[in-house]
Amino acid sequence: MFTGIIESVGEVKDLKKELNNLHITIACNFTNELKIDQSVAHNGVCLTVVNISGNQYTVTAIEETLIKTNLSDLKVSDSVNLERAMKLGDRLDGHIVQGHVDQTAICKNIQNEEGSWKYTFQYDSNLNNITIEKGSITVNGVSLTVVDSKKDMFSVAIIPYTYEHTNFKSFKIGTKVNLEFDVIGKYVTRLMRLN
The missing domain is CATH 2.40.30.20 (Elongation Factor Tu (Ef-tu); domain 3)
Structure with a gap:
C-alpha cells in the first residue's frame, strides 16, 4: 500500500x-x-x-x-x-494507492499557469475507468487531485515542489504515463454497473 x-x-x-x-x-x-x-x-x-x-x-x-x-x-x-510502501501508523498524506496501474495515458497539453503547471492527459475510456472533479488520481505514482474531468481526459495542477521533486519536469506533449484510478471510485463504478 x-x-x-x-x-x-x-x-x-x-x-x-x-x-x-x-x-x-x-x-x-x-x-x-x-x-x-x-x-x-x-x-x-x-x-x-x-x-x-x-x-x-x-x-x-x-x-x-x-x-x-x-x-x-x-x-x-x-x-x-x-x-x-507506507508504514502502519504513518499519516496518509496522499490517498490510498495500491501500486497496481490501471492503464496508461498520453500527455496532451502542458500549460504554464505562472506559478504552477496544468497538465492534461487523455486515456482510453473503453476500459471503464473514470475521473471526477476534485477526485483523486495517481499519475506516475504521484497522488493528485483532478481539476477538469471529461469522459476520456482530465487535468491536474502541479505546484513547484511537485514539479521539482518528481519526473513531471521531464514530461512533454506525447509522454506516456501510468494511471491508477481512485480505488474507492473503482469499487463504486463496479457496483453501479452490476445494478
Missing part, C-alpha cells in the same frame, strides 16, 4: 531483458535502507526488490506489467518516481 507521495526520483542505470521479463536497475538515495523482497513503487508500479548492490537495486517487471504500464519505454538514465 502506498500514498502517492513521491519519496525520491531514481535514475535507471541498467535494463536487461530475460525472456518476457525486464530487470530494471535503479540508483536512488534510499537504496542503503532497502531489503530484498521489499515493495517499491516505480512510476506508480509496485515492484519487488530482487537485488541490491551499492547504491543501486534491481526489480523485475513481468510481461503483463510491461504491457499495461510505461515501464517498457524506459531507457538508461531516465528518471523514475519512487515511493516505498
